[in-house]
Amino acid sequence: MHINWATAVPFPDYPDPELQKELRRRISDATDDDLLAAYLHWTENRIAAAWSRAANDLEDEVARELEHVDALRKPLGTHFSLRYLKAHDRLRDAMLQACDASSAAAREARMVCDQLRKLTTGDLSAHYQTGPNDEQAPAGRLGIVMDQLGRIESELRSALKAHRDAMHDVALRERDLKSFIASEHSVAVEDIHAMSPAMFEQTVAALARRDGHTILRSSGGSRDLGADVITMAPDGSRVVLQCKHRQGGRGKVGSPDVQTLNGTARPEHKADIVIAVTNGSFTKPAVDFARNHDIRLLDCSRLRRWATWGEPLLSVVGIGEAGGNDVSTGWWSPA
Template identity: 50%
Template sequence: MHINWKTKAAFPDYASDVLNEAFRLRISEATDDDLLAAYLHWIEGCVAVDFIVATHHLAEKIQAELHHVIDTQATPEVSPFPEDHDRARQELCSRLTRSHRAATEALERAHDAWSQMSGRTVHDFKNHYSGGSDAASGVLEDVGVLKNQVNQAERNMLNALAVHRDEMHRVALLEHQLEQFLNSDESHALQDIHVMSPAAFEQTVAGLVRRDGLHVIRDGGGSRDLGADVIAVTPDNLRVVIQCKHRQAGLGKVGSPDMQTLNGTARPEHKADIVVAVTNGTFTKPASDFAYTHDIHLLDQERLQRWATWGEPLLSVLQISTNTHPSAPAA
């Protein structure tokens, strides 16, 4: 066997001269097959170790992104877009979890391949690399398959982050539009509504209906209003009858007697297609139960904020679908 001792490859340098000499002697006595097998074995080891390190770093990176989402991407306590925040966060968590699972599975299999390869180091592994096409099998082949899995996991992670970034940018634009709307005259803060008189509250509700693009027929009630303080017509000719119940400081509740009165007049007397009761306070459970049974839509303080303050259209807040939707000022 001819050894090129001028090669640039560096041999291990041991502290013991005896060990160095023994190592060089062993190399000089090696056959071509011995050296080729040792070289292939070393290459497999390098590939396996590099792959394990890279995959471990990827798994840690995905895990860090996942923790970041869980720890810092909580939905704002008060937001017009809670579903957007929740949906984006849940989708990102799901996709990152799948990517992390794929990376950790590949890491475990790579460790198994490394263990099998390491077991051959102390044995005669020359026969492992003989046999023509079988020489390419083993760790290199296993890592090649796993690398495809890890590359896909990394692509999935990057894609998930990009999609989430775009979604959060979309929500940020909506929140910016909302901020501009909140500073306009079309937005009515709850604290301002709470100190209104009942008559002013009715006028405000009528103004909000106009803002949504409905045609207002009646914009205030009275002693003979028969439960209809505001009457309006949607662009597709649906008649909306609204009863307004103002509560000072937003602390009072609306009971079932008011709902019974509204139910007795809204459709028979006012020919309503959509019946709505709105308050800056809340509704009692009996009132809510009665309204649900008789198809009366309730707009309490929380929903009123969405409509009056944030600019979401009334029919959208009430989850009523019509052929023509009014445009949301803040959306």
């Protein structure tokens, strides 16, 4: 074998001269194939060790991130709780997948290192002559590990960025909601509780106008046939609203009122959308009847979303994405 004994790397001065003599003899007997195989093996071990450390580091990082996700507080009782929870669940699912994938990649990397170490005592020249490009060989599987780590890290960064973006979006919406509530366009439910029935009807009409509806009737009367407010929605739908005010927000609207509305809204007023709205609540029979006859109910909690928070009427009652607001409510969009 061609070897430069005058290299800058000195031959070790072993205490035992026999050992030194045996090493020199073996090196002198080595062929070019032996030298290349040994260097290849040494290089593969270094690469395998580096990627094994990288796999272990990624596994540890994913585990820490998963701990952080599990430690996040889940806000409840706010309008944005659903957005928080959806973003949290998406991130946790991504973290669990990354945890499983990174653990598998780390195990594979450690296995490659172990198998490469075992090859050290074998015939390296024969090993590389028979199948150096075999994907089942230890070093051949390093490429798979490297691809896995790259993909896992990319997906991890993407999931974390998506969560940060979602939290940033929620923060902006919270700011916009607070700004809207402080504006003249927001009507507090507490103020609605103190209104007269006639003023409540006019307020409902004003809120619909705020949403971009064209007002066809703004208040009812003795001959209103169950329709206190009639509007044309931005999409052209004819909306009939029956308003039932309850002083102080106390009291329920029963099934007879909803049945009366059902009997006139479509036959008499040609309604496309029928809504019963109250600052109180509805009885269970009223809810059951409305569900069976495609009548939308808007109780005190939904009234707050509409009047105070500025969510569009049709969105509040669960009809489409309801656009066309005249007033900017930047916080709102479908969850």
